[in-house]
Amino acid sequence: MSQPDLRERAERCYDKIAALVSGPVSLMEVCGTHTMAISRFGIRARVPETLRLLSGPGCPVCVTPASQIDHLMAMAREPGVIVTTFGDMLRVPGSKSSLEQERTRGSDIRVVYSPHDAMEIARAAPDRIVVFMGVGFETTSPTIAATMIKALAAGIGNFCVYPAFKVVPPAMDALVASGETRIDGFICPGHVSTIIGSAAYEPIARDRKVPCVVTGFEALDVLEGVILLLEQRAAGKAEVQVQYRRAVSPEGNRTALDILSRTFTPCDAAWRGIGVIPGTGLEPREEFLSMDARRRVQVEMPKDAVDLPAGCGCGEVMRGLKVPTECAMFGTACTPSRPIGPCMVSTEGACAAWYRYGRG
Amino acid sequence: MSVQGTITLDHGEGGAATSRLVRDVFLRHLGGPEVLEDAAIVAGAERIALTTDTFVVRPSVFPGGDIGKLAVCGTVNDLAVMGAEPRYLSAGFILEEGLEIALLEQVVASMAATAAEACVRIVTGDTKVVARGEADGLYVNTSGVGVMPAGRTLSSASCEPGDAVLVSGSIGEHGTAVMVAREGFGMTGDFKSDCQPLGDLARALLAAAPGVRCMRDPTRGGLATTLVEIALASKVEIRLREETIPVRGAVRGACELLGLDPLYVACEGRLIAVVPADQADAALGALRSHPRGAGAASIGEVREGKGLVLDTRVGGLRPLIALEGAQLPRIC
Numbered sequence: 233m234s235q236p237d238l239r240e241r242a243e244r245c246y247d248k249i250a251a252l253v254s255g256p257v258s259l260m261e262v263c264g265t266h267t268m269a270i271s272r273f274g275i276r277a278r279v280p281e282t283l284r285l286l287s288g289p290g291c292p293v294c295v296t297p298a299s300q301i302d303h304l305m306a307m308a309r310e311p312g313v314i315v316t317t318f319g320d321m322l323r324v325p326g327s328k329s330s331l332e333q334e335r336t337r338g339s340d341i342r343v344v345y346s347p348h349d350a351m352e353i354a355r356a357a358p359d360r361i362v363v364f365m366g367v368g369f370e371t372t373s374p375t376i377a378a379t380m381i382k383a384l385a386a387g388i389g390n391f392c393v394y395p396a397f398k399v400v401p402p403a404m405d406a407l408v409a410s411g412e413t414r415i416d417g418f419i420c421p422g423h424v425s426t427i428i429g430s431a432a433y434e435p436i437a438r439d440r441k442v443p444c445v446v447t448g449f450e451a452l453d454v455l456e457g458v459i460l461l462l463e464q465r466a467a468g469k470a471e472v473q474v475q476y477r478r479a480v481s482p483e484g485n486r487t488a489l490d491i492l493s494r495t496f497t498p499c500d501a502a503w504r505g506i507g508v509i510p511g512t513g514l515e516p517r518e519e520f521l522s523m524d525a526r527r528r529v530q531v532e533m534p535k536d537a538v539d540l541p542a543g544c545g546c547g548e549v550m551r552g553l554k555v556p557t558e559c560a561m562f563g564t565a566c567t568p569s570r571p572i573g574p575c576m577v578s579t580e581g582a583c584a585a586w587y588r589y590g591r592g
Numbered sequence: 593m594s595v596q597g598t599i600t601l602d603h604g605e606g607g608a609a610t611s612r613l614v615r616d617v618f619l620r621h622l623g624g625p626e627v628l629e630d631a632a633i634v635a636g637a638e639r640i641a642l643t644t645d646t647f648v649v650r651p652s653v654f655p656g657g658d659i660g661k662l663a664v665c666g667t668v669n670d671l672a673v674m675g676a677e678p679r680y681l682s683a684g685f686i687l688e689e690g691l692e693i694a695l696l697e698q699v700v701a702s703m704a705a706t707a708a709e710a711c712v713r714i715v716t717g718d719t720k721v722v723a724r725g726e727a728d729g730l731y732v733n734t735s736g737v738g739v740m741p742a743g744r745t746l747s748s749a750s751c752e753p754g755d756a757v758l759v760s761g762s763i764g765e766h767g768t769a770v771m772v773a774r775e776g777f778g779m780t781g782d783f784k785s786d787c788q789p790l791g792d793l794a795r796a797l798l799a800a801a802p803g804v805r806c807m808r809d810p811t812r813g814g815l816a817t818t819l820v821e822i823a824l825a826s827k828v829e830i831r832l833r834e835e836t837i838p839v840r841g842a843v844r845g846a847c848e849l850l851g852l853d854p855l856y857v858a859c860e861g862r863l864i865a866v867v868p869a870d871q872a873d874a875a876l877g878a879l880r881s882h883p884r885g886a887g888a889a890s891i892g893e894v895r896e897g898k899g900l901v902l903d904t905r906v907g908g909l910r911p912l913i914a915l916e917g918a919q920l921p922r923i924c
Contacts, residue, residue: 243907273910274906
């Protein structure tokens with residue numbers, strides 16, 4: 233598409249959105265890539281002020297509880313243990329420290345770009361225990377599950393995973409059920425939906441009466457997703473629609489889902505700043521228990537974790553109660569180079585995106 | 593005669609080994625007088641520009657250049673964008689014990705070639721050696737002296753509403769090339785640093801558009817950070833039109849994968865110029881007709897207001913702020 237066409241089409245979208253918004257409306261996205269896209273394209277500057285585009289708990293790094301980060305750091309301090317993680321996790325504050333700080337104090341903590349790299353580290357160092365920090369939504373967890381299957385088959389017994397996974401739809405449901413945030417529609421995650429399929433949102437639309445539109449990540453995708461949600465609302469409907477048709481089917485990716493269910497079973501999970509949400513975690517099945525880092529490295533989870541420091545608004549931001557600029561510490565006490573809360577650390581965190589892409 | 597082996601602490605002791613290194617590596621490539629004195633004596637001028645820069649890039653050699661070429665270009669370009677005629681450089685080296693002398697020689701030869709290309713002379717230098725582990729290969733410092741033509745004043749504080757903002761080529765090339773060379777990530781593609789001396793391009797631009805308000809080379813912090821500084825200094829808004837900013841597809845793709853924004857990725861062979869509207873066409877023409885500025889583009893304009901704003905390709909408006917922290921460590 234040539235650039236003038238793109239601008240023209242976008243302008244038509246802004247006009248439509250303006251016509252559809254006639255009072256306060258709150259739409260929530262639950263995917264860090266949408267958070268970044270909305271800020272990066274400067275969309276908020278072009279939609280009516282009464283249309284609030286909220287960031288939900290869409291950044292898997294941000295929702296990892298401090299207690300689990302503390303636990304991982306305690307493991308890293310054990311002799312013979314190598315902790316491996318995606319780079320985003322490195323600077324996320326635990327209760328008192330971060331993996332990055334622990335590394336400067338001598339723990340062997342390494343950044344990897346895939347769980348497979350972590351497995352290879354384990355293969356090359358059979359006398360060490362290699363822990364991989366398993367953080368991610370349904371987009372990431374199947375790859376980690378596949379690596380565990382492979383490691384088990386290859387007999388790499390010193391590779392294990394710290395399960396800090398999250399699944400998205402029940403968390404969305406819990407946010408609506410809590411009733412503390414007005415959510416008039418969900419901009420459903422594009423990548424996660426390629427795995428789980430759009431049908432996964434049916435209960436939210438049907439039982440909670442909240443429109444859901446699975447949306448892609450280009451600027452026009454996001455604008456069209458917003459329009460579809462506003463149109464449903466105007467028509468008094470609550471359905472699951474797929475804007476991101478080029479990638480998402482109702483049933484999702486069967487292969488990935490099979491790998492996932494072969495390896496993990498659902499469990500309750502704590503979300504940072506939100507609390508425990510039933511059925512939103514994943515833990516290894518019987519066959520894979522030997523690869524659960526919590527069994528493999530016998531270190532107690534440190535007590536008295538401080539989930540968020542006093543005054544940090546990340547919890548409210550991830551529950552849709554605030555936008556980042558409504559936090560008193562945003563951009564003053566809390567910046568990407570001196571982050572206080574997790575949402576300012578990860579590039580997909582709402583606060584980091586708002587900061588980096590200019591307050592909206 | 594080429595020197596074999598690796599750098600030892602002896603090479604930094606000031607004795608015979610140092611003399612051999614200076615003679616066989618530095619002077620062999622850079623030239624110099626028969627007798628080395630403690631300072632070089634050079635011709636002067638009414639007003640001179642003086643600048644210094646230190647280079648710690650890792651890896652020392654990357655597609656499109658090496659630390660030596662970079663050390664000459666970086667300092668020459670700082671002089672050139674001030675409107676000065678670059679003339680003389682000094683070169684200081686910190687070498688790690690164990691460095692392959694062949695690599696040092698490659699770097700020095702590259703400095704000599706780049707200096708010749710930029711019409712500057714390296715007239716003085718220094719070498720120190722530190723023990724293994726106390727540095728990473730080699731670090732280079734260059735200082736440069738340029739002559740300021742009478743009456744020429746370029747300043748980041750002199751931009752006015754209506755002025756056009758030009759860039760001399762595609763952005764983000766250097767930082768991306770170094771990142772890919774360093775980290776690999778299994779990425780293949782056409783990545784090459786844009787590292788080049790800009791003295792002649794700056795001269796051509798000033799000849800075609802004598803009213804140029806200011807020029808800058810967007811190194812660390814990239815295009816966005818440099819323009820934020822200009823907007824702040826001139827107390828104006830600079831509004832960029834996103835689709836006019838030249839970014840090659842390979843660079844855009846690599847940045848996407850690495851989580852970087854090309855607007856913030858360093859260039860080492862590009863200049864930004866702010867020019868009065870009535871000279872914008874002449875300025876753009878001069879840049880484009882020069883081989884070092886063939887990819888030049890007009891990317892935005894100066895307006896009443898404050899800060900740097902990106903008019904995105906979908907008509908959104910995004911304020912751009914100065915880079916926070918190090919997006920990429922050790923790229924220059």
